[in-house]
Structure formats: structure tokens, C-alpha cells
Amino acid sequence: MTAEENKNATNGEENKPLNFIHTIVEDDIRTQKFGGRVHTRFPPEPNGYLHIGHAKSICLNFGTAAKYNGMCNLRFDDTNPTKEETEYVDSIKEDVHWLGFDWEGREFYASDYFDALYEFAVKLIKKSKAYVCDLTQEEMGTYRGTVTQPGKDSPFRTRSVEENLQLFEQMRNGAFHDGARVLRAKIDMGHNNMLMRDPILYRILHTDHHRTGDKWCIYPMYDFAHGQSDSIEGITHSICTLEFEVHRPLYEWFIKELEIYAPQQIEFSRLNLTYTVMSKRKLLSLVKEGIVNGWDDPRMPTICGLRRRGYTPESIRNFAEKIGIARRDQLIDVSLLEFCVREDLNKRSIRVMGVFNPLKVTITNYPEGQEELLEALNNPEDESMGTRKVPFGRELYIEQEDFMEEPPKKFFRLAPGAEVRLRYAYFMKCNEVVKDSNGKVIELKCTIDPASKGGNSPDGRKVKGTIHWVSAKHAIQAQARLYDRLFIKEDPEDAGEECDFKVNLNPESLIEQVCYIEPYLKDIKPMEKLQFERVGYFCVDNDSVPGKLVFNRTVTLKDSWAKISGKNE
RNA sequence: UGUCCUGUGGUGUAACUGGCAACACGUCUGAUUCUGGAUCAGAAGAGUCCAGGUUCGACCCCUGGCAGGACAACCA
Numbered sequence: 001m002t003a004e005e006n007k008n009a010t011n012g013e014e015n016k017p018l019n020f021i022h023t024i025v026e027d028d029i030r031t032q033k034f035g036g037r038v039h040t041r042f043p044p045e046p047n048g049y050l051h052i053g054h055a056k057s058i059c060l061n062f063g064t065a066a067k068y069n070g071m072c073n074l075r076f077d078d079t080n081p082t083k084e085e086t087e088y089v090d091s092i093k094e095d096v097h098w099l100g101f102d103w104e105g106r107e108f109y110a111s112d113y114f115d116a117l118y119e120f121a122v123k124l125i126k127k128s129k130a131y132v133c134d135l136t137q138e139e140m141g142t143y144r145g146t147v148t149q150p151g152k153d154s155p156f157r158t159r160s161v162e163e164n165l166q167l168f169e170q171m172r173n174g175a176f177h178d179g180a181r182v183l184r185a186k187i188d189m190g191h192n193n194m195l196m197r198d199p200i201l202y203r204i205l206h207t208d209h210h211r212t213g214d215k216w217c218i219y220p221m222y223d224f225a226h227g228q229s230d231s232i233e234g235i236t237h238s239i240c241t242l243e244f245e246v247h248r249p250l251y252e253w254f255i256k257e258l259e260i261y262a263p264q265q266i267e268f269s270r271l272n273l274t275y276t277v278m279s280k281r282k283l284l285s286l287v288k289e290g291i292v293n294g295w296d297d298p299r300m301p302t303i304c305g306l307r308r309r310g311y312t313p314e315s316i317r318n319f320a321e322k323i324g325i326a327r328r329d330q331l332i333d334v335s336l337l338e339f340c341v342r343e344d345l346n347k348r349s350i351r352v353m354g355v356f357n358p359l360k361v362t363i364t365n366y367p368e369g370q371e372e373l374l375e376a377l378n379n380p381e382d383e384s385m386g387t388r389k390v391p392f393g394r395e396l397y398i399e400q401e402d403f404m405e406e407p408p409k410k411f412f413r414l415a416p417g418a419e420v421r422l423r424y425a426y427f428m429k430c431n432e433v434v435k436d437s438n439g440k441v442i443e444l445k446c447t448i449d450p451a452s453k454g455g456n457s458p459d460g461r462k463v464k465g466t467i468h469w470v471s472a473k474h475a476i477q478a479q480a481r482l483y484d485r486l487f488i489k490e491d492p493e494d495a496g497e498e499c500d501f502k503v504n505l506n507p508e509s510l511i512e513q514v515c516y517i518e519p520y521l522k523d524i525k526p527m528e529k530l531q532f533e534r535v536g537y538f539c540v541d542n543d544s545v546p547g548k549l550v551f552n553r554t555v556t557l558k559d560s561w562a563k564i565s566g567k568n569e
Numbered sequence: 570u571g572u573c574c575u576g577u578g579g580u581g582u583a584a585c586u587g588g589c590a591a592c593a594c595g596u597c598u599g600a601u602u603c604u605g606g607a608u609c610a611g612a613a614g615a616g617u618c619c620a621g622g623u624u625c626g627a628c629c630c631c632u633g634g635c636a637g638g639a640c641a642a643c644c645a
Contacts, residue, residue, distance in 0.1 A: 017591095045645050079645080082644095146571090147641055148570065148641095192572040192640095193640075194641050195640075203643035219643095221643075222645045242575090323582075324593095327575065329576095330581065333594075336581075336595085339594060340594095412605065413605090422603095425603095464605090465605080467604090557606050560606085563605090
């Protein structure tokens with residue numbers, strides 16, 4: 001992939017109003033603040049899988065760079081070896097690529113800068129702006145004060161430069177056990193901003209790092225690594241989410257004291273979605289407790305989950321574009337995400353027929369043993385996608401809900417005496433309803449109008465309803481996984497006292513059932529997308545094997561009948 | 570009972586250096602249609618958190634409230 005492709009991935013649009021970050025960037029270009037350069041970065045911590053919230057950030061960072069002919073680095077913020085793993089690095093790279101962006105070889109790690117960071121720390125010590133502190137974790141907590149009360153100076157704050165230098169080197173050399181000492185910045189224990197109260201720069205961690213192995217037993221904290229990494233890479237606009245806003249004074253303090261190149265940090269609000277939890281911790285617990293089947297469960301808001309669900313990169317990028325960038329908290333309705341997939345899939349999916357809750361239909365005026373092939377459009381939206389043949393026979397399956405014995409007013413589907421169109425086939429009238437001993441409808445006896453073959457009657461007669469069907473003899477069975485929202489509440493956190501968000505789990509977020517589909521689909525491959533007409537968009541799951549197909553429902557079609565029928569009740 | 574940030578239709582975003590609010594989704598009509606899908610046309614819906622002030626004029630500036638969020642991890 002190339003810069004050009006990054007640009008394509010941003011879906012262009014010139015005359016749309018700028019978001020506030022682009023306004024800043026354009027001002028900076030105009031004033032030559034960074035010599036006209038634009039250089040961003042996407043800085044994930046490799047301790048989990050990327051989710052749709054990260055997608056927003058990825059689109060913003062890579063998109064901004066592409067829009068202004070700049071660059072965007074991929075940088076792993078890997079300063080905590082106790083949490084980070086190579087497995088996550090790989091998945092993150094895969095997901096960013098899949099979304100359609102490329103870092104053009106600029107794959108960096110905060111750990112690339114451990115030596116430089118160490119020297120930065122030494123520099124601060126020499127300037128008497130950092131000191132080694134022996135306070136325990138608990139002590140440090142009390143010395144820090146609270147949000148409403150100032151803290152007080154550590155007794156170790158006045159150590160000499162020489163002693164600090166020596167101690168810090170010993171820390172590096174492994175002379176102390178985990179937690180024995182830390183290196184802190186010397187700022188102001190009375191500062192309103194808690195982060196400025198002598199924050200920790202380095203802690204002792206005798207843990208192997210996924211990249212540097214056992215080279216280090218001290219590791220820098222986020223605050224002491226992030227800004228300097230940005231500086232080293234020549235980042236111009238360091239775009240991050242709002243929770244880092246209070247870190248900005250510290251970010252700037254380090255840059256200033258270290259006397260190094262200063263990028264500009266800009267914060268925007270993170271994405272929240274209705275019916276969705278987004279925190280890594282909660283997503284992890286869903287995985288760990290087996291509530292979902294892994295990080296890529298199609299109900300997860302992870303990129304890999306959405307991918308498996310059948311979402312396209314284009315739809316996600318488009319979603320990111322639509323939700324905008326601002327600084328106020330946003331809670332986006334998931335239905336907007338769903339709109340975005342439908343919009344994209346509508347253009348590209350082939351249409352096929354599948355019956356999910358079969359009701360047998362026998363066509364009494366169609367000769368026994370006879371069958372024929374009828375031509376169907378693969379995509380009425382796009383004729384270039386061609387046609388296919390669909391087998392027809394005396395016995396069919398239709399959808400149970402397409403028949404009602406006592407239809408309400410605006411029901412356009414099949415009912416006793418009513419006529420509907422079998423898509424791409426014939427007009428069909430229902431003459432007899434067969435029930436079992438419980439009164440349940442188990443079969444319909446119908447007749448077709450042979451003259452209406454193909455779907456239109458030469459006498460110009462109209463039917464209001466068109467239903468899908470499948471030939472009982474030719475249909476193949478497949479597994480359908482009907483996914484729905486994972487939570488029943490718009491805000492899953494709204495669980496009352498003493499309860500956690502899992503009480504709001506939707507028991508019907510996954511319904512597995514058999515479906516009957518056109519034989520045309522026999523050789524369809526995993527990840528292929530399609531629309532089962534009148535039912536929804538689906539994609540073939542990775543679990544699918546020839547002869548045992550598995551279809552994931554990405555999203556249902558918009559259903560205005562559901563709305564009408566719902567109102568009548 | 571501290572500091573900082575934010576506050577525009579149901580949701581999200583916009584309104585150039587002040588000139589009475591736009592777009593998208595959603596909602597509702599109607600047209601059209603071999604998917605109750607898609608498409609097309611149209612409508613309703615906020616007077617910009619509140620109260621003052623500056624101004625000929627304020628969503629935009631000032632003051633004071635109110636509401637929401639962030640911040641007290643050797644996490645990022």
C-alpha cells in the first residue's frame with residue numbers, strides 16, 4: 001500500500017466543513033508552524049485487540065496525514081512489559097492494514113527509544129529536575145495529596161545530583177527489587193494538576209520485554225515516553241483522546257526541560273456506541289468468561305469481530321467520517337453503524353434466496369417429478385453482476401412468516417385465497433392449509449399461474465407481495481448464525497447497584513439455526529458477502545467448510561413491515 | 570466541594586475574523602419498485618443549558634450560575 005492508497009481510504013470529499021483538528025492543521029500549514037509539515041501517528045498499546053473506537057482514531061490520524069500530504073507512523077506504546085505481547089502487535093498491524101491504511105514502513109516502538117529515554121532521564125537528573133525516591137507505593141499515595149488538597153514533598157526530593165545519578169544507574173543495573181525505588185520528576189507537589197505532583201518517570205520491573213528481552217529492568221512510564229517518542233519521530237500533531245488532556249502540561253513540561261523538538265498534542269472525544277461496551281477491560285472479561293467466542297466473535301465491537309461479522313473496511317471508514325471529530329462526549333447510535341454497512345453492502349452484495357423458518361408448499365398443478373431452471377438477477381442494483389439459474393419444483397419452502405391464515409389489513413403476503421409472486425418464478429395462490437393435530441400450519445397447497453413464469457402475468461394482473469422461496473428438492477442446508485446486539489440496554493452500564501453490565505446481556509444475541517439455501521451457493525468461500533433477499537446481509541464464516549456452510553448475519557434489512565405490524569398491535 | 574474540559578433538533582456534526590441555525594442518521598408523508606429492500610420527492614423537528622451584560626446585531630465576546638465529563642495506577 002502507498003500514500004495514494006491512504007488517501008483513497010479517506011474517501012476524498014473536498015468541500016465538507018473541516019473538523020476542529022483539520023482547522024488547526026490548516027492554520028499551522030498556513031503559518032508554517034512546522035515548516036508546513038504534517039506528521040501524525042497512531043500509537044496503540046499492544047495489550048489488546050483494536051476496536052471500533054480505535055478505528056475512529058486510525059481514520060483520523062492516517063486520514064489527516066493523507067489529506068495534507070503528510071505521513072502517519074504506526075507506533076506501539078510498549079513501555080509496560082507486564083501487559084504487552086507480540087500477539088497483539090500482529091493483530092493490530094493486520095487490523096490497520098485491513099482498514100485500508102499503511103504506515104509505509106514506519107513501524108516504530110516506544111521501546112526503540114529506551115536508550116534515548118534513559119539519557120533524557122539522566123539529563124533531567126543533572127538539571128536537578130528529577131530524583132530517585134524511596135517512598136513505598138502507599139506512602140507516595142499519601143504524599144500526593146488529593147484532588148482538593150495539595151501534596152507534600154518527598155523526603156528524598158533533596159538528594160544530590162550525584163547521589164541521584166548513582167542510584168538511577170544502580171536501578172538500571174538491577175541492584176534493587178521491583179518497587180524499591182522510582183525516578184520522579186521534580187515539579188510541584190502543590191500543583192492543581194495531580195499529574196504535575198512529581199510524577200514517576202521510571203519504575204523497576206524485572207520483567208522481560210517482548211522486544212528488548214532482559215536488557216532493561218527499569219521501564220519508563222507513559223508520560224515520560226509518549227511525548228519524547230513523538231519528538232524523536234518529528235510528529236507535528238499528536239492526536240489523542242480527551243482523557244489525556246490533563247497530561248498535556250506534563251507532556252509540554254518534559255519537552256521544554258529536555259529542550260527538544262515540540263510536537264503539538266490535540267485531544268478529541270472518544271467514541272461511545274449504544275448497546276456496546278468499549279473498554280478493553282470489559283471486552284476482555286467477555287472473552288475470558290466465555291460469554292463470547294473470542295476477540296473476533298461477530299458480536300464484539302473489535303475490528304476483527306466486525307470483520308468476521310461481515311463489515312467492510314469502507315463501511316467502517318465511512319462511519320468514522322460521519323460521526324465527526326469534536327471535544328464533547330459522543331454517544332453514537334449503533335444504528336448509524338448499521339446504516340453504514342447496509343449502504344455499502346447494498347451496492348456490492350449478490351442477492352440470493354434462503355429460507356430460515358421453512359413452511360412447505362406443494363404446488364398442486366405442477367407435475368410431479370418436473371423441475372426447471374429460472375433465471376434470477378444477481379444484483380438488481382448492478383446489472384453487471386449477471387444472472388444465475390434457480391431450480392424450481394413442485395415442492396417448495398417459503399418463510400413461515402410470509403403466510404398468515406388470518407391476515408391483518410396491510411399484509412401483502414400469502415394467505416388463504418391470496419396471490420403472491422414467487423420471486424423470479426410464478427404468481428402463486430394458496431388454496432388449502434394443512435395443519436397438524438395441534439392446529440399448527442404445516443403445509444400449504446397452492447397453484448401457480450403457468451402464464452406468469454418469470455414473475456409477470458401477460459394479462460397485466462398485479463400482485464402486491466413478492467416472497468422468496470427455495471425448491472425443497474434442490475435446497476442445501478446450511479448453518480445460520482443470526483447475530484443481534486450483545487446488550488438489551490442502550491447503556492449496558494445501567495445495571496443498578498451491585499450489578500455489573502453483564503446483567504444487560506441480550507440472551508438472543510446469537511441464534512443458531514438451519515437454513516435452506518439455493519444450490520448456487522454450494523461453493524461459496526469464507527468471508528464472501530451476500531444478501532439473502534428480504535432477510536438480511538450475511539457473510540460466510542471462517543468455520544465454513546464445503547458441504548457444511550456457515551453464514552453469519554451481518555445485519556438485517558430495513559424492515560418497514562415490522563414497523564407497520566408493530567403499530568397495529 | 571479543588572482544577573481543567575464540554576454544553577446547538579431524538580443522535581452526531583456544522584455555521585468564515587459576531588449578521589437570527591445547515592448537513593447526516595432517525596422519524597413522518599407521497600411516488601416508484603418482481604426484495605414491505607433500494608431509489609426519488611417532500612415534511613415535521615432546535616431558536617443554540619440558564620440568567621444577566623457588551624453590541625445596531627451573539628450559537629459565537631464578558632460575568633455569574635447549572636449540568637455532564639476528566640484528574641488522586643510504580644496502566645496507557
